[in-house]
Amino acid sequence: MSAENLIYTLLGLPLLASALVLVFRNHPNLRDGQAVLLGILSAGAAFQLYLLPTGASLTLVELAPGLTLTFTPEPLGKLFALVAGTLWPLATLYTIGYMRGAKEANHTRFMFFYAVAIHATMGIALSGNLLTLFVFYEMLTFSTYPLVTHKGDEAALKAGRVYLGILVASSIVFLLFGVIGVWAIAGTLDFTSGGILVGKIDPFYVPALLALFAFGIGKAALMPLHRWLPAAMVAPTPVSALLHAVAVVKAGVFTVLKVGVYIFGIDFLKETGGSEWLVWVASFSILAASIVAMTKTNLKARLAYSTVSQLGYIVMGTALATPLAASGAALHIAAHGAGKITLFFCAGAIYVAHKRTDIRDMNGLGRTMPITYTAFALAALSIMGVPPLAGAWSKFMLMGGALDNGYLVVLGVLMVSSLLNLVYLGEIVVRGFFATPKRKLKGVQEAPIAMLIPLSITAFLSLALFFAVDLFIIDFGG
Amino acid sequence: MLEMLLSIPGLLLIVGALLVPVLPHAPRQAYMLALIGVSGYLTFGIETGVHTTASLGGLDLILVRAEAMTKPFALVFHIAAALNVFYALHDPNKTTSAAGLAYAGAAIAALFAGDFLTLFLYWELTAITSVFLVLAGTSARTMNAAMRYLLMQVGSGVVLLAGAGLLWRDGTGLTIQAVDALTPAGLCLLLAFGIKAAFPLVNGWLQDAYPEASVTGTVMLSAFTTKLAIYMLALCFAGFTPLIYIGAVMAVLPVFFAAVENDLRRVLAYSLNNQLGFMVIGIGVGTQLALNGTVAHAFASTIYQGLLFMALGAVLHRTGTAKASQLGALAKSMPLTAIFCTVGALSIISFPLFSGFVTKSLTLGAVAKEGYFFVWLAMVFVTVGAVQHIFVKAVYLPFFGPAPKRVKAKEAPLGMLLAMGAAAALCLGIGVYPEPLYALLPYDARYEVWKAGYVLGELQLLFFAGLGFVFLSLRGVYPTAMDTTVLNTDYLFRRTLPRATMAIAGPVLRVWFVVLAALKRSVLQMLKISEQASRESGLVSGIASIGSAAGIFLAMFALMLILRQVM
Amino acid sequence: MAKSKNPKSKLTPALGLRLLAAVAGLLVLAEILVHRHAYFALEAMPLxxxxxxxxxxxxxxxxxxxxxxxxxxxxxxxxTPEGDA
Amino acid sequence: MMQHLPVLQVLLPLLAAPFAALLRGRDLAWGVAFITTGAAFLISIALFLEQRALGTTLVYEMGNWAAPIGIVYVIDAASALVLPVISGIGFVATLAARQLVAAEIDARDHALFYAAWLLTIAGMLGQVTTGDAFNIFVFLEISSLSAYALVAMGSGRDRRALPAAFNYLILGTVGATFYVIGLGLLYMLTGTLNLVDLAERLPQVEETRAAFTAMAFIALGLFLKMALFPLHFWLVPAYAHAPSAVTALMASTATKVSVYVLIRLIFGVFGVEFPGLADAVGLLVLTLGIAGAFVGTLAAIVETDLKKLFAQSSIAQLGYMAIGIGAMSATGLAAAFLHLFNHALMKGALFLAIGMIAAQAGRATMGTIQGAGKQIPITMTAILFGGLALIGVPLTAGFISKLYLIRALLEQDFWLLAGLTFLSSALALAYVWKIIEAAWLQPRPKGAPKLHETASQYIPAWIMVIATLGFGIYATPLVQAAFAAAHVFIPSVAGAN
Incomplete structure (x- = not known):
């Protein structure tokens, strides 16, 4: 297929899936089966697109002179599309297992918005300019809201308020201004290698403009705009898994990275020092979120704060403004995606199989759920950056980027962060395998097979990605 | 794939360990021994030089490279691994077996790593596999101790990675070679190795975690991690003088701590620490003789230290305790164990004809030759210390001393006896006929230990130290061990660090909440003002009177005129 | 370190004590026969x-x-409550 | 026929008004209004297309008397852009008026209502087309007087409509008086009232204090008519208490026409180079514009009556147009024109939708719409889209105008001002969010009247919503037209689009 057709395919498959969900709403097996099937197709399409050379572009409409809705897959976007496209079918399969296992209601509505959210994510990944990205960014926010508030009770609605409030407000107040500002200054919004602001803006304003993006992209959960992420954990676990570990937050940091690389330009940021402040903010976010994570005993809350911390890495990769750090950040989108989705899958599996959410109640569960816990351990190691797991490479590259720029403190931050990860993720594994349970557990009691398969695959991906890393390193020049 | 498996030393054990949990007990032990045998055979044939390289992530990695020093370490690691299998014959714990095997494999692979990134991989792998051994312990504190252990081990790896990164930035490349310690990269690497070698201030994990592990776990732990660190220090920092003093401190200090400690496995952990100090001194001296001494000492101490851990482990296994205060007169019920243990003790106090004597003397001689008097004196002092806390406290009293209460015990299981017997034989063998070991050493430098004067001095030292014990015990002032918590450097992150974190985080959080509250207040205030102002009678939106409208008109008219004039 | 009242010779049996003393004495005497090569002045001191x-x-x-x-x-x-790391 | 279109544009509704007044059946009067506004809309479209096609100014000389002696109707790029707004809104509002008026106004008054309605529209169209400054005044008075009457007609349902209308009348008259005083001064100085002629003769007297005073009077009068803060106080009560149909029509058009007239006189007659203009008017308008944007938005945030809420929001939106004018550049003017156009669309949509709720429930407050999202989803969705457009979310028309407004400010390096402008517009999120939350996230209170919607009720609002979205998604021709309009007053610089 040509690149153009692949773009249509990737954007269209989730929409088709969402439509079919409605069509087959009275046939649960058909409804769910088609989503998995289309998901697998999308994974294939994403992979094919990833391997195609860059250069294709697809313009839907011109809003105003020079302002279009355009899709232009470039390496970074293709990588993100690949991540989202690959994890979608797995997450869908998992969702089926979870929703049936946990006996959640409103399955059709859930599946519908799930697919729409993937569509929005694909739109973000493939967007060719900031405007397109913004449109799909907002679409993602709104399409995930019904998922976050799926339970519909008081707590869910309250969390939904925080979710929508922070994401919408930050994007409207800061991000949109940034978008318009860039357009007014540069006359274009197209993602261009080397950036579009060089020579068009007084360097004095660069930090402020960057701030509009860093804090405008609430999905990147840079502290102190992170509150929506833990709040969104009221959602059923499949939502947390795909959306809040992968699609939504990754869309956020992806946007930050893309803006840094293709709007500001790495060299321009480095020259002007416009991103220096962001290095410190990201450092703070990385460490503070980890420390908060240690104080959480609810598994999903802990994972959520861990995500906040990990997102800091990717923002850091942007802020360091070196090609190596940017490559590391891009890789981390994939590496952390595979790792974190596994962790959330496991959290859901634990919930479905044993109805436990508090880490202190999970003593000895590892012996009962060996597959789940092994996957969890692998993913946790990947997040920590231990070889031979995917997270190691991205962390290496970020460290290299920090060294390139002489940010020794950042090196320290990354190191300490690894140790903090170890403390709060390691505890779960150790409790699972070695602590004595309060009540005796009998034999092996794993979650349904539909949940075990995806989490095993994603855990394996964490491992495989380490060895296949050369395929996923994006060269940002320099 | 298979070729790769066989060409990278240790990988066979790591990958092979994956099968261990699924095998039934007896075949499992045989399988593990076979793997170790094959691995040892393959490894021993590796000549000095670079053998296997790979490229990944844009980096050129050296997967297999042997140095002159590699072979003795690889050999003793294999020996230790094999002994561990025997020792654990009675123990059906699959996790410990698999983790132990992989741990040994990782340590062996790390010896052959040619660049710091490859090393980092195995470095972390040793950390992660070994923590399973700690976790196999059964006491209530095991889990926390294991977490602290893992934190230090992984922390060491992280610092190693940072050092590697700094080296890479400096353009020196990632190849493992001599490093200038006084650069940021060098300091990082020194710290990374130092943590695993239990340097002073970062030694806490060793005494903290090793005694918490299971009987078999502790034995496995004692062999690899610290020796690997010594090996790396020797490769990168040979001749870095400050190491001499670091080594001296780490040799001397544990002597006093070991004297207070009641848990005998912890006493052994302290003694392990001061043995490592000897090796670090050797590295710091850095002459060929000193390095030979370090390597030889590492070789011998791995075995005798293992033997001691095995023997006291056997005691723990049979009696359920390893507390000095609760043990005595065990020689009657566990005679073989007592004999083997005594051999280990004689080795560690470097009694002539035992392995410690022929290896430690190399380092001692090198130090003396270079004229470091006080360091030399410290080493002699530590030998007396070993007499006190190993020979007297850990071996003599439990096995031959008075029984505080009736201790009933059976002789150790066969597997343990086999392992201990083999280790004891090696101790004695090396002590009597050290030539094969000397032949393995990296350099040709020799030191004649069998000189009558030298042997005499050593014997005087040991016997009069023994008399010291007799003197004190006759006077009734030889201290009785009691259960206490001995503060160690792990205090730093068990107490100091949490306190410091709270001290910082507390005010930060308070400020943050104050800011948040202020923001919230000001927003509410603003809304209140605008609500008042936009009421029908309010300032900005009310139905203004005609008069006020005229006023505004006039004001604006005036304003325009003024602006016209001013601007 | 509480001193126990009656441990006096309990830690070392009489026979072993005598043996030890005898060997020590022999070693002192041997000093006369054997020349000890010394690196340091202090070391050269007799006994x-x-x-x-x-x-x-x-x-x-x-x-x-x-x-x-x-x-x-x-x-x-x-x-105690202050907690572990 | 074609060459008579400019005059037909005005004459048609003007003549239809008395005709409607004479008809007694209420449907008949509505029918006349409907057909007339429909025709006017078609005419304005035709004029727009013709002007865009020819690219020149179409001049219609009344009775073939050439200017400056005769009165001319002028269709240039600017008026061609504004005419369809007025006639289009007029048409859709008329469509909606059938239901709204039936619900809110005594059946006996319907004929008069539609007469005044048509007069208002005619007056506004006249202000836009005429090329004569005094003629503008005449049309201003025609539209204003009929508008006062229309507002007062809300008294049948809401007694407060009367004081609101009275206030509106007094202040509107004061504004008109200022305007006419300024005009008198100009006539004294130049001896002409034809706009083109005035522009030609003014440079000779531009240094005189009288010329500046004339400009100040005219500007002040029009500030009031366009409800620029702090001369906006007549607007909120008038809009809030007027019949819903009137609110929809007026909110979308009345102030816009004054903005247009202000631009035409200030830039078309005095010109950007006029001494003191940039300082006195530019700076003032910028300051007041931004102040108005904040005051209006904040007031809207705390307001609970939906009509008042969006009336307050209108003050903010007029602030943005003022900022566009105050930027004193072609881009600024284009932004003002764009926002004039777009704001008419979105406010039309909002007030038509709210009008439908108010017509049913008597009033439209936050309480009325609480939990209404499930009962009248289509209407509430229209309000949602209108709100999003007010915020300036991409793919709505509001985004396009915001885009060019910010660009106009950044072109002049007004970073802070751009930031403030953007912030105030983003604050619109607060009141839109308030509505979203009330309508969708809260349950319908027990005992609240059941709201319902039928196609005929929401179609007018949705016509505007679709236009809002349409001009948000495909705005290129509109942007070009807006720049053409701006270049009527400030000639194009090379490279600008």
Missing amino acids: FFAGFGFLAFLAIILGSRLVAKLATRPVDYYD
């Missing part, structure tokens, strides 16, 4: 090792009392 071994042992016990005073805490020290 240096014997004296050092004895005194060092006493010093270690003395030092350990200091350690006992300064650095020991109740067994459950780390299990």
Whole structure:
């Protein structure tokens, strides 16, 4: 297929899936089966697109002179599309297992918005300019809201308020201004290698403009705009898994990275020092979120704060403004995606199989759920950056980027962060395998097979990605 | 794939360990021994030089490279691994077996790593596999101790990675070679190795975690991690003088701590620490003789230290305790164990004809030759210390001393006896006929230990130290061990660090909440003002009177005129 | 370090004690026959090792009392509410 | 026929008004209004297309008397852009008026209502087309007087409509008086009232204090008519208490026409180079514009009556147009024109939708719409889209105008001002969010009247919504037209689009 057709395919498959969900709403097996099937197709399409050379572009409409809705897959976007496209079918399969296992209601509505959210994510990944990205960014926010508030009770609605409030407000107040500002200054919004602001803006304003993006992209959960992420954990676990570990937050940091690389330009940021402040903010976010994570005993809350911390890495990769750090950040989108989705899958599996959410109640569960816990351990190691797991490479590259720029403190931050990860993720594994349970557990009691398969695959991906890393390193020049 | 498996030393054990949990007990032990045998055979044939390289992530990695020093370490690691299998014959714990095997494999692979990134991989792998051994312990504190252990081990790896990164930035490349310690990269690497070698201030994990592990776990732990660190220090920092003093401190200090400690496995952990100090001194001296001494000492101490851990482990296994205060007169019920243990003790106090004597003397001689008097004196002092806390406290009293209460015990299981017997034989063998070991050493430098004067001095030292014990015990002032918590450097992150974190985080959080509250207040205030102002009678939106409208008109008219004039 | 009232010779049986003393005596005598090569002046002193071994042992016990005073805490020290790391 | 279109544009509704007044059946009067506004809309479209096609100014000389002696109707790029707004809104509002008026106004008054309605529209169209400054005044008075009457007609349902209308009348008259005083001064100085002629003769007297005073009077009068803060106080009560149909019509058009007239006189007659203009008017308008944007938005945030809420929001939106004018550049003017156009669309949509709720429930407050999202989803969705457009979310028309407004400010390096402008517009999120939350996230209170919607009720609002979205998604021709309009007053610089 040509690149153009692949773009249509990737954007269209989730929409088709969402439509079919409605069509087959009275046939649960058909409804769910088609989503998995289309998901697998999308994974294939994403992979094919990833391997195609860059250069294709697809313009839907011109809003105003020079302002279009355009899709232009470039390496970074293709990588993100690949991540989202690959994890979608797995997450869908998992969702089926979870929703049936946990006996959640409103399955059709859930599946519908799930697919729409993937569509929005694909739109973000493939967007060719900031405007397109913004449109799909907002679409993602709104399409995930019904998922976050799926339970519909008081707590869910309250969390939904925080979710929508922070994401919408930050994007409207800061991000949109940034978008318009860039357009007014540069006359274009197209993602261009080397950036579009060089020579068009007084360097004095660069930090402020960057701030509009860093804090405008609430999905990147840079502290102190992170509150929506833990709040969104009221959602059923499949939502947390795909959306809040992968699609939504990754869309956020992806946007930050893309803006840094293709709007500001790495060299321009480095020259002007416009991103220096962001290095410190990201450092703070990385460490503070980890420390908060240690104080959480609810598994999903802990994972959520861990995500906040990990997102800091990717923002850091942007802020360091070196090609190596940017490559590391891009890789981390994939590496952390595979790792974190596994962790959330496991959290859901634990919930479905044993109805436990508090880490202190999970003593000895590892012996009962060996597959789940092994996957969890692998993913946790990947997040920590231990070889031979995917997270190691991205962390290496970020460290290299920090060294390139002489940010020794950042090196320290990354190191300490690894140790903090170890403390709060390691505890779960150790409790699972070695602590004595309060009540005796009998034999092996794993979650349904539909949940075990995806989490095993994603855990394996964490491992495989380490060895296949050369395929996923994006060269940002320099 | 298979070729790769066989060409990278240790990988066979790591990958092979994956099968261990699924095998039934007896075949499992045989399988593990076979793997170790094959691995040892393959490894021993590796000549000095670079053998296997790979490229990944844009980096050129050296997967297999042997140095002159590699072979003795690889050999003793294999020996230790094999002994561990025997020792654990009675123990059906699959996790410990698999983790132990992989741990040994990782340590062996790390010896052959040619660049710091490859090393980092195995470095972390040793950390992660070994923590399973700690976790196999059964006491209530095991889990926390294991977490602290893992934190230090992984922390060491992280610092190693940072050092590697700094080296890479400096353009020196990632190849493992001599490093200038006084650069940021060098300091990082020194710290990374130092943590695993239990340097002073970062030694806490060793005494903290090793005694918490299971009987078999502790034995496995004692062999690899610290020796690997010594090996790396020797490769990168040979001749870095400050190491001499670091080594001296780490040799001397544990002597006093070991004297207070009641848990005998912890006493052994302290003694392990001061043995490592000897090796670090050797590295710091850095002459060929000193390095030979370090390597030889590492070789011998791995075995005798293992033997001691095995023997006291056997005691723990049979009696359920390893507390000095609760043990005595065990020689009657566990005679073989007592004999083997005594051999280990004689080795560690470097009694002539035992392995410690022929290896430690190399380092001692090198130090003396270079004229470091006080360091030399410290080493002699530590030998007396070993007499006190190993020979007297850990071996003599439990096995031959008075029984505080009736201790009933059976002789150790066969597997343990086999392992201990083999280790004891090696101790004695090396002590009597050290030539094969000397032949393995990296350099040709020799030191004649069998000189009558030298042997005499050593014997005087040991016997009069023994008399010291007799003197004190006759006077009734030889201290009785009691259960206490001995503060160690792990205090730093068990107490100091949490306190410091709270001290910082507390005010930060308070400020943050104050800011948040202020923001919230000001927003509410603003809304209140605008609500008042936009009421029908309010300032900005009310139905203004005609008069006020005229006023505004006039004001604006005036304003325009003024602006016209001013601007 | 509570002193027990009656341990006096309990730690060392009489026979072993005598043996030890005998060997020690022999070793002192041997000093006359055997020449000890020394690197340091102090080392060359007669009966240096014997004296050092004895005194060092006493010093270690003395030092350990200091350690006992300064650095020991109740067994459950780390299990008290301030919490573990 | 074609060449008579400019005059037909005005004459048609003007003549239809008395005709409607004479008809007694209420449907008949509505029918006349409907057909007339429909025709006017078609005419304005035709004029727009013709002007865009020719690219020149179409001049219609009344009775073939050439200017400056005769009165001319002028269709240039600017008026061609504004005419369809007025006639289009007029048409859709008329469509909606059938239901709204039936619900809110005594059946006996319907004929008069539609007469005044048509007069208002005619007056506004006249202000836009005429090329004569005094003629503008005449049309201003025609539209204003009929508008006062229309507002007062809300008294049948809401007694407060009367004081609101009275206030509106007094202040509107004061504004008109200022305007006419300024005009008198100009006539004294130049001896002409034809706009083109005035522009030609003014440079000779531009240094005189009288010329500046004339400009100040004219500007002040029009500030009031366009409800620029702090001369906006007549607007909120008038809009809030007027019949819903009137609110929809007026909110979308009345102030816009004054903005247009202000631009035409200030830039078309005095010109950007006029001494003191940039300082006195530019700076003042910028300051007041931004102040108005904040005051209006904040007031809207705390307001609970939906009509008042969006009336307050209108003050903010007029602030943005003022900022566009105050930027004193072609881009600024284009932004003002764009926002004039777009704001008419979105406010039309909002007030038509709210009108439908108010017509049913008597009033439209936050309480009325609480939980209404499930009962009248289509209407509430229209309000949602209108709100999003007010915020300036991409793919709505509001985004396009915001885009060019910010660009106009950044072109002049007004970073802070751009930031403030953006912030105030983003604050619109607060009141839109308030509505979203009330309508969708809260349950319908027990005992609240059941709201319902039918196609005929929501179609007018949705016509505007679709236009809002349409001009948000495909705005290129509109942007070009807006720049053409701006270039009527400030000639194009090379490279600008």
